[in-house]
Amino acid sequence: MIQTAAVTWTALEPILPELLLVGIGVLLIGCDLFIPRQRQVLPWLTVVGCATALLMILGARPTSAFGGMFLADGYAMVFKAICLGAVILTTLISEQFWQTVDGRQGEYYSLLIFSLVGMLLMASAGDLMVLYLGLELMALPIYALVGMHKRDGRTSEAAVKYFLTGAFASALLLFGMSLLYGLTGTTDIGRIAEAAAAMNVAANPALLAALGLLLAGLCFKVAVAPFHLWTPDVYEGAPTLVTALMSIGPKAAGFAIFGRVVFYGLPGLQDHWGPILAVLALLTMAVGNITALCQQSLKRMLAYSSIAHAGYALLGLVAGTEEGMAATMAYLAVYLFMNLGAFAVLILLAAPGQCRESLDDCKGLAGKHPVVAALMLVFLFSLTGIPPTGGFIGKFYLLKAAFVAGYPLTVVGAVLFSAISAFFYLRVVRLMYMSEADHNACLSCSPGMRAVLGVCLAGVLGLGFFPGPVLGWIVAALAGS
Amino acid sequence: MIPLSWYMTLAVILFCIGVCGFLTRRNVIVMFLSIELMLNGVNLNLVALSHFLDSVRGQAFTFFIITVAAAEAAIGLGIAIALYRSRRSVHVDTINHLKG
Numbered sequence: 001m002i003q004t005a006a007v008t009w010t011a012l013e014p015i016l017p018e019l020l021l022v023g024i025g026v027l028l029i030g031c032d033l034f035i036p037r038q039r040q041v042l043p044w045l046t047v048v049g050c051a052t053a054l055l056m057i058l059g060a061r062p063t064s065a066f067g068g069m070f071l072a073d074g075y076a077m078v079f080k081a082i083c084l085g086a087v088i089l090t091t092l093i094s095e096q097f098w099q100t101v102d103g104r105q106g107e108y109y110s111l112l113i114f115s116l117v118g119m120l121l122m123a124s125a126g127d128l129m130v131l132y133l134g135l136e137l138m139a140l141p142i143y144a145l146v147g148m149h150k151r152d153g154r155t156s157e158a159a160v161k162y163f164l165t166g167a168f169a170s171a172l173l174l175f176g177m178s179l180l181y182g183l184t185g186t187t188d189i190g191r192i193a194e195a196a197a198a199m200n201v202a203a204n205p206a207l208l209a210a211l212g213l214l215l216a217g218l219c220f221k222v223a224v225a226p227f228h229l230w231t232p233d234v235y236e237g238a239p240t241l242v243t244a245l246m247s248i249g250p251k252a253a254g255f256a257i258f259g260r261v262v263f264y265g266l267p268g269l270q271d272h273w274g275p276i277l278a279v280l281a282l283l284t285m286a287v288g289n290i291t292a293l294c295q296q297s298l299k300r301m302l303a304y305s306s307i308a309h310a311g312y313a314l315l316g317l318v319a320g321t322e323e324g325m326a327a328t329m330a331y332l333a334v335y336l337f338m339n340l341g342a343f344a345v346l347i348l349l350a351a352p353g354q355c356r357e358s359l360d361d362c363k364g365l366a367g368k369h370p371v372v373a374a375l376m377l378v379f380l381f382s383l384t385g386i387p388p389t390g391g392f393i394g395k396f397y398l399l400k401a402a403f404v405a406g407y408p409l410t411v412v413g414a415v416l417f418s419a420i421s422a423f424f425y426l427r428v429v430r431l432m433y434m435s436e437a438d439h440n441a442c443l444s445c446s447p448g449m450r451a452v453l454g455v456c457l458a459g460v461l462g463l464g465f466f467p468g469p470v471l472g473w474i475v476a477a478l479a480g481s
Numbered sequence: 482m483i484p485l486s487w488y489m490t491l492a493v494i495l496f497c498i499g500v501c502g503f504l505t506r507r508n509v510i511v512m513f514l515s516i517e518l519m520l521n522g523v524n525l526n527l528v529a530l531s532h533f534l535d536s537v538r539g540q541a542f543t544f545f546i547i548t549v550a551a552a553e554a555a556i557g558l559g560i561a562i563a564l565y566r567s568r569r570s571v572h573v574d575t576i577n578h579l580k581g
Contacts, residue, residue, distance in 0.1 A: 129542050136549045140556055147560050156564040157576045163560050164512055167553060168503055171519035174546065175496055178523050178539075182489075182530040187538050233579040 014065040014072040017053040017080075018120050024049035025113035032106035042109045043448075046091045049113065053120075054084045062480055064126060068188055071126040074477030078329045079123035079256040082336055086249040087116045089340050089455065090241060092448035093347055097241040099446075100350050101149060108148065112245070115141035119253035128177045128187040131257050132170075135221070138250055139166050146238040146246075158237025165220065165230040173217025179210035189265040197268040211269060214261055215276065222254035224314060225284040228307045232291075235303030240350065240357075243299065244343035247306040252332045259317060259325055270320045277318045278402075278410045284311030285417040292424045299357040301424060302342060305383060308421060309335055315398045315414060319405035326474045327401040330463075331394035333470065334382070337459030338391055341379040344452050345372060348443055362428055364437030372443065373432045375453055380425045382460045385418050390463030397471070488529035496522030509564070509571040513557050520550050 012019065028042055035041070057080050062073045091112065098105040118138030125131035143166065147159025181187055183206055184195035201207055216227060223231040235243045262273050288308025295301040313335070316328030349356045349365075366373035382391035395418065403411045463470060495518055502515030524543045531539025565571050 129538075129545055132542075133545055133549070136553070140552055143556050143560060147563055150563055150567070153567045154578055156560065156567050157578055159560045160509055160564050160576060161579075163557050164503075164509070164516070167513070167516045167557070168519075171496075171499070171516055171523065174520065174523040175526070177542075178492075178526040178530065181527065181539055181542070182534070185534045185536060187542060237579045 011065060014060070014063045015070060017056040017060075018117050020056070021049060021053050021113055021117050021120070025110045025117070028110040028113060029107070032110070036106070039106070040095075042106075043091050043095055046109045046113060047088055050084050050088045050091070050116070054081060054088070057081065057084070057120075068190060069127040069130050070121075070124050072124055074480045075259070075325075076124040076256070078333075078474050078477050079252055080120050082252045082329075082332050083116060083119040083123065083249045085333075085336055086245060086252070086340065087112060089336075089344075089452050090245045090249075092452045093244075093344055093446075094241055094448075096444075096446040096449050097239070097347050097350075100347070100352055101152075101239065102352065108145070111141040111145050111148075115139075115145070116249070119249055119256075122253040123256040125257060125260060126189055128181070128189065128192075131189075131260065132174065132177065134253075135173075135257065136170065138253055139170070142242070142246060142250060145242045146234060148242070149239045152239070154237040155239065158234045161230050161237075162234040169217045169220030169227070172213050172220070176210045176213030176217060179206055179213070183207055183210065189260060192265050193267060196266055199268075201269055201272065207269075208272070211266065211272060215273065218254070218258045218261065219280060222251055222258060222310050222314075223307050224280050224310055225287040225307065226280075228284065228287065228310075231307055232300055232303045235306065236297065236300045240299060240343060240347050240355075243303070244340055244347070247302070247339055247343070248332075248336050251306070251310065252336070255313060255317070255328060255332060259328070262317060263320065263325060267320070274318060274320055274405075274407075277314060278407050281311045281314040281318055282410055282413045282417075284308065284314065285414060289417045289421045289424075292421070295424070296359055297357050298346060298359050298362065298428065301359070301428075302339070302346070305421070305425075306339065308417070309339070309383075312395060312398055312414065312418075315402040315407075315410065318407060318410065319401040321401060321405055322475075322478055324398075324401035324405060326471065326478055327394075327397035329474050329478075330467070330471050331398055333474075334390035334394040334460070334463050337456045337463070338379050338382040338389070341375065341453065341456030341460065342383065344449060344456065345376045345379065348372060348445060348449060348453075359428065359431060360438065363431050363435040365432040367437060369443055375457060376432065377429055378457060378460055380429055382464070384422045384425045386422075388461075388464045390460045390467070393464055393467040485529060485533045489526060492522045492526035492529070494522075495519070495525065507573050509561050509573060510558075512573070513554070513561075517550060517554070520546060 057077055060072055064071045115138050118134050121134030125134055143159055143163045146162050147155050149155045184192045220227040285308050288304050292301050292304035313328050313331050316324040349361060382389035385391045385395040399411045499515045499519030503512050506512055524546055527539040527543045561571050568575055
C-alpha cells in the first residue's frame with residue numbers, strides 16, 4: 001500500500017531559491033516577448049535574481065526536503081555559490097559579447113537561468129532521480145546555447161557533437177543507476193551507501209559494472225580523459241561566452257554529483273574507485289597539458305587547459321577524504337575567477353566581424369593595452385600555479401590532500417605536468433610582452449566587463465594572499481552538513 | 482511467471498545494441514535513435530526491478546526518463562535541422578571543421 005502525505009507549503013522552503021530562479025526565467029521569456037524595446041532590462045533582471053538566490057542560499061540553515069531527495073547542506077551550498085558566481089559573472093560580460101558578434105540574445109538569458117536551476121538541483125541531489133533530472137535540466141539549455149549563434153557555421157557542429165556525447169554519457173550513467181537500484185533496492189544516495197557497505201564487492205560483478213558505468217558517465221560530464229574527446233571541439237565551436245560558462249558552471253556541478261555519488265554514495269568502494277580515479281586524473285593532466293602545447297588557437301588552448309584542470313580538481317576526489325573534498329571545492333572557486341578572467345580577456349580582444357582567437361592576436365598587447373595585458377598575465381600565472389596567486393594555493397591543498405591520502409606517485413605526476421603547462425601559458429605572456437603587434441586593435445570595454453575583470457583579479461589575488469577565510473568557510477560548511 | 486533475469490538480459494541486449502549502433506552508424510539521426518534504444522533498455526531494467534523489488538521508485542524514475550527523453554528529442558532534432566541548414570548533410574563524416 002502506498003502512503004501519501006498532505007502537501008504543506010512550508011515543505012517548499014528549502015527550494016525557494018530555485019523556485020525564485022524558475023520564476024525569473026519565465027519572467028525573462030515574458031519580458032523578451034512583450035517588451036522587446038526594453039531589452040537592456042534582461043541582464044539586470046538576471047543578475048539581480050542570481051544575486052538574491054545567492055544571498056538566500058548563503059543565509060539558509062542546512063536542511064533537507066522531500067524525504068531526503070533534496071539536500072540543502074553545506075556541501076551543496078559551496079557548489080551552488082560557485083555556479084551562481086559563474087552565471088553572474090558571465091551575465092555581466094554578455095552584453096559586450098552579443099554586441100560584438102551582433103547576435104539576437106533574447107532567449108539567451110532565460111536559457112542561462114534554466115541551466116543554472118539544473119546546476120543547483122545537481123548540487124543538492126540526495127537521490128539518483130533528482131540527480132538525473134538536475135543533470136538534464138542543466139545540459140538541455142546548454143545544448144541550445146552552444147548552437148545558438150547560427151550564423152557562425154561552427155556552432156551547430158559543436159552543438160551536435162556536444163548533444164550526442166552528452167546524451168550517450170547520460171545513458172551510460174542511467175544504466176549504472178538502474179543496476180545500483182537493483183542491487184540496493186533504493187535510489188536514495190544515503191541508503192545506497194548503507195546497502196553497498198554491507199555487500200561483498202569482489203564477489204559482485206554487477207556492483208563493479210554499476211560502478212564502472214557510473215564512473216564513465218560522470219567522467220564524460222566533467223571531461224576527464226579518456227572521455228574528453230568532445231571537449232576541445234565543443235569549447236572551440238561554441239560562442240566564447242558560452243564556452244566561458246561551460247568550463248566553470250557545468251563543470252563545478254558535474255564535480256558536485258561526482259562527489260555525491262562516489263564520496264557519499266559509495267564510500268565503501270573507495271579501494272576500487274580511488275586507484276581508478278588516480279590513473280584517470282594523471283591521464284587527464286597528461287592529455288590536457290601535452291596537447292595544449294601544440295595549439296595555435298588561444299580558445300582551443302584554453303579548452304585543453306580546462307581538461308587539465310579537471311584532472312587537478314579530480315585529485316581531491318581521489319583522496320576520498322573530507323579534506324580532499326574541501327580542496328576540490330576551493331580549487332573550483334579559484335578556477336572560477338582565473339578561468340573566467342582569461343575568457344573575459346579573450347572576449348575583450350574580439351572585434352566586430354573578427355573573432356581574434358589565435359595566439360598571434362595577442363602579439364604586442366602589452367605595448368598598446370598595458371592594463372589588459374597585465375590582467376591576462378595574472379590570470380595565466382594563476383592557471384599555471386605560480387605564487388602568490390590563487391591557483392598556487394588551490395593546487396597546493398589538492399596535492400597535499402592526495403599525498404596525505406597515500407597517492408605520492410600521482411602527486412609527483414601532477415607536479416611534472418603542472419611544470420609542462422607553464423610552457424604554453426607563458427608563451428602567451430611572451431607574445432604579449434616581447435613581440436611586435438601586426439595590427440592595430442582598439443578595444444572597447446563596457447562597464448560590466450570592467451566589473452568582471454576587477455572581480456576576477458580581486459578573486460585570484462585575494463585567494464592567493466588570504467586563502468584562510470574561504471578555506472575555513474568551506475571546511476566548516478562540509479563539517480556542518 | 483517470467484524470471485527477472487530474462488528481463489534484465491533483454492535490457493542488457495537492448496542497451497548493447499544501442500551502444501553498438503551509436504559507435505558504428507554515421508548518421509546523426511540514427512545515432513540519436515541508438516541513444517533512445519539505450520534509454521529504453523534502462524527503462525525496461527528499472528520497471529522489471531521495480532516489480533520484483535516491490536518498490537515504486539523504479540517506475541517513477543522511468544516516467545522521468547521518458548519525459549526527459551522527449552525534451553531531449555526536441556532539442557536534438559532542432560540542432561540536427563540547424564546543422565542540415567548550414568551543411569546540407571547530417572552525416573558525421575562531414576562534421577569535421579573543428580579539429581586539432
